[in-house]
Amino acid sequence: GIAAAAAAVAAYWAYRKLRSKKAASDGKVLRSAYAPPPYTIEHVDLDFILTEAEAVVYSTLRVKSNHAAGGPLYLDGEDLELRSISLDGVPLQEGTGYTRGEEGLTVLSPPAKPLPFELKIVVATKPQDNTQLSGLYKTSGNYCTQCEAVGFRRITYFLDRPDVMSTYKVRVEADKKLYPILLSNGNEVGRGDLPAGRHWAAFEDPFKKPCYLFALVAAKLEGIESEFTTCSGRKVRLYIWSESENKDQLDWAMQSLKDSMAWDERKYGREYDLDVFHIVAVNDFNMGAMENKGLNVFNTACVLAKQSTATDDDYERVQGVVAHEYFHNWTGNRVTCRDWFQLTLKEGLTVYRDQTFSADMTSPAVQRIENVRVMRSHQFVEDSGPMAHPIRPESYLAIDNFYTLTVYEKGAEVIRMYHTLLGEEGFRKGTDLYFDRHDGCAVTCDDFRAAMADANGRDLTQFERWYTQAGTPTVKAAGAYDGATKTYTLTLSQSTPPTPGQPTKLPLHIPVRIKLLDRKGGALLPERILELTEASQTFVFNSIASEPVLSLLRGFSAPVKLDFPLSDETLAFLAAHDDDPFNRWDASQQLGKRVLLALVAEWQVADRQSRQQLELPDAFVATFKATLAASLDASLKAYSLALPDYSVLAQDMSPIDPDALIAVLRFARRSLGQRMRKELLAMYESLTSPNEKFSVAPSEVGRRRLRNVCLDFLAAGGDEQSLQMCRKHFHAATTMTDRLAAFKALAPFPSEALDEVQSIFYERAKANNEALVINKWFAVQASTYSTDALEKVKALTKHEAFDGTNPNRVRSVINTFAALNPAAFHDLSGSGYEYIGTQVLDLDKRNPQVASRLCNNFRDWKKYNQKRQALMKAQLVRIRDCKTVSKDVFEIASRSLE
């Protein structure tokens, strides 16, 4: 009785404390503090009355205590106007029946019994003023929702945590002319007209779901419709909705959706489970897209595609994101996360699934290179800075800050390692068992690992360390061949550098895929997987006929760095002969990195005059030439020719010198363009096909990709001849891929050609009302270095097409400047820093999630020289100490400063 009630009250306060920024020690939510919910909500009835003034939400919750004692019931709620609340039909009074705080409401004494009781809550919100784009908001005059991670509490009072799963019935009422399309999760069960030009529709979702998967749309949209017959013969209606002017850009997403549905049946035995599946495209969206049950909501940038507006990379992204959100139906929705620390359970797994889907739809080698490029250029950086966290973090202030490359991309690499260790069949046994065991449940990363282990009779205890340790491990390799005994001895050792809060690390379970090659690229030892589990291990291979070349970490079999010094000759050999296409590409990049970093070092000590005399080593030009001439898939060739990017080079520099890096990258491109002019021109011409019929088949994508790489090198000199070539390329282009490539190649060179292309590009997009194309137009300019780059960016924010309330537009100008124009952002005057600091604080007032991403550009301040450090630090301090700062931005700024 009393003791239990007291315990419940104590538990309630502990729970409150965890959720309040100011109350707890430092306001962080801790993974270790997880406790099951005291109550559960079995069923939810929602009635939305949408008018121009407000949205009124009538909510009826069937609540059940999870233990006999009862105790206070805390419900999350944010920015809500409470109109009334009653329990089993009896109105509750503030003070005696319930209390209210800034982050929620407490029903003081619900009936202490296991029977369900009924809470009726009426709240009002103003979606038209919701600039955070979390909860119910308006975008281009339409209503939509975004609830993950914690947006549902901005719609109504609720137990806003993923381990509370309910069935939903939803009714929506709105003006019929303004909002002809009414949608929510699940199946439509009723619809009708109302007086005064209004109408309603009702929906039922039979599957229990956490509230973060709730969605509602009331909008004026047009759509395309199709049908998919599942493996068991059920017919599913498919709809993709957008504003009417985008209707001709939806077919690719529909094709991608059908391909995804078929692939998930084939590959994982997963069938779709409702009679209808909707995708809705919206202009204003904080992230990429959202997997709400049966009603995915997408950022237009991740769903629209047509030849004249979308590049080949855009097509690929649309295909990948459509698949990703669809795959969530099983990995995320049917089986969901117990708490937000488990985010990688659904995201890592779903990214792995979309990556392998894309590989099957296009080219596994190309897809792998693209995925690893993201890991190396971006995730490794995150993993080596102040925000480094394990794929399953231990604490957070704002969970939205943890939708990171680590949770998503490294999380996908961790899933891939299960596949590598267990094989295709073993992995499938593991996922089958996972779905069998946990369908309809909210579970943890440990549950996934247990399913993999149990289905295969494997001990994966040590593998857990991939979930607990942050930082990128280094695997060091040393090989020795003994001609007398014909043995090859390989010693592998591993270490992971300290990360914030984790000074020492334990050895991980690392699958290392290797092969021993002979001097012609043939096999001296067939491919195999070594399991590195100790700090250091030695592997001995017998009967190796001659001295081998080691092909190591084939396909990037683990998300690690390699410490395996090879001679330039061996790298050149691997770049030409390794039969693993990923490793072949990798060798070309290692070579490029070596050459460029040596030039950077030269540039730094040289005076103005000797900088003019820098030269690319002949051997490097020869390798480049050999690659250009090799018989190789066009995309692979394009990626092998491309120089390692700024971010990859910067990781090997301390302190990072943005000016030297940018200067050397420019020099190398220009120099290759000049020294290889004849060959590049010939290649460019050979890839020009004037009567092309548009297709995104890998061969055509590869042709455009390689041709545009050639253009980029050729144009890098900025001479009149190449400017004209770009101009011609632009005018002859029939695709956005080619048009954008020409614009980008011209961008660094103020000229008539640039003026012409830049203005045609904009005028055409404006005339056709193509917001995504205008974003590209902004981004090219914001990422182009010039001494007055910052002034240009400021001018862009005054341009008629700039809109500070649209996240895509803001990102295309402001984030692009901070992230992709390093020489300007890091200008020694500090003007770039000052500008971005101001933008962070300004944006934060409207949209903390978008502001917090922008703030990440200061995160790695300690990797720069003293002067820059002081300037960046000053901005971080200014941001952190701003009295009105959101907890999202506060978390990034304060952790960066630690």
Ligand code: ARG
């Ligand atoms: N679950 C979504 C995905 O498919 C991401 C939603 C993230 N939204 C957010 N506000 N953090 O990856």
Ligand code: ZN
């Ligand atoms: Zn996802």
